[in-house]
Amino acid sequence: MQSYGMRWVSMDDLEEAKMALKEIGTDSAGIAHMAGKGLGRGIKLEQVPLRVAHILKQEMLSLGGDAAVHRNVIVNQIEMTDIMLLGTVRQLERLSTKVLSQPFGLKQIGSDLRKLLGNLEPPKSRILNCRGKELRLGERTLIMGILNITPDSFSDGGRYNNLEDAIAQAERMAAEGADILDIGAESTRPGHLEVSEEDEWKRLEPILKTLAERVDLPLSIDTYKASVAAKALEAGAHIINDIWGLQKDPEMARVVGEYRAPVIVMHNQTETTYHHLMGDILTFLKQSIGLAEAYGLTGDQIIVDPGIGFGKTLEQNLEVMSRLAEFKALGHPVLLGTSRKSMIGKTLDLAVDERLEGTLATSILGVAAGVDIVRVHDVQENRRAVEMADAIVRGQRGVNYVGA
Missing domain, CATH: 3.30.70 (Alpha-Beta Plaits)
Incomplete structure (x- = not known):
């Protein structure tokens, strides 16, 4: 008895559906009409x-x-x-x-x-101009290397808070394949002590000015303070990474708008109570997007971050991780930052310096969900894992068919 080779075909977007129909010899008019039905x-x-x-x-x-x-x-x-x-x-x-x-x-x-x-369709390849530095989006997942120049960072506090060590680490990450460097001069770990604008800039200024001359990569500044952001942009920074999504300092949106600086807006809140977890997070991010747009930023200039580890329980973090693809509905690039975070430590019962494999797993899941940037401490290891995942996920299904 003939089985006709019945099988299920995975189609996640219109391009995959069109290729599946083309493989069986469907004419172009039929493909255009039927692709969305699958x-x-x-x-x-x-x-x-x-x-x-x-x-x-x-x-x-x-x-x-x-x-x-x-x-x-x-x-x-x-x-x-x-x-x-x-x-x-x-x-x-x-x-x-x-x-x-x-x-x-x-x-x-x-x-x-x-x-x-x-x-919800795959994004096209395009260039994001970061105040003179270019990032190509849509072709592969970009790697943002983390440079903490703080004495109390949860992961590497004190290791790079002097000029020589910070520059050496930045150059190491660049050599290992980082596409962006993200520099933070105030720890944002749970229970961290806030530092003044003056102290934050005092830590940041010499390292930023040196890196601007020595590293040919876009430099992102991890700060939620408008005055620090303004000084950093004036000194040569290219991107602002705000863990409060432009919603803590009322001047931040104006600053990034005036400098036409791409901005990363992260979801954050002080407690873990939600009406609808994903709905509330998306609503917060939409508010952040609106603030950026009100000062002239558009499209890829606004990058969204679901805020893993911020204002969420372990179970909530895991749920957000399982639904990363839903953030594509916002229509902006998505950044995922999970490197060495407590979600991994609690799930695997591991100390901070033992969380590499867990981080790699989350980075790969990010690639599968279509995120555009992963923010990591271990650049070389994540770059290799992400490159392999990209080769599978971003390679379109059906491109190697034999037929009409």
């Missing part, structure tokens, strides 16, 4: 008014999809509901078109849905 998507909307929920439910059903809503929607005993739109990319694209001409805020939903579906 990709399922679950799109969540929060706190949607009842009448809008009814319309979205009916429209999705008419397109052959569905929409999950609160059980009390059907009896009109609820004013607002979360919704999960369930359908293929093709069905969701058609929904976005249909509701663009409808009232009650549906036009905005249609516009946002169309944009979100585009964000």
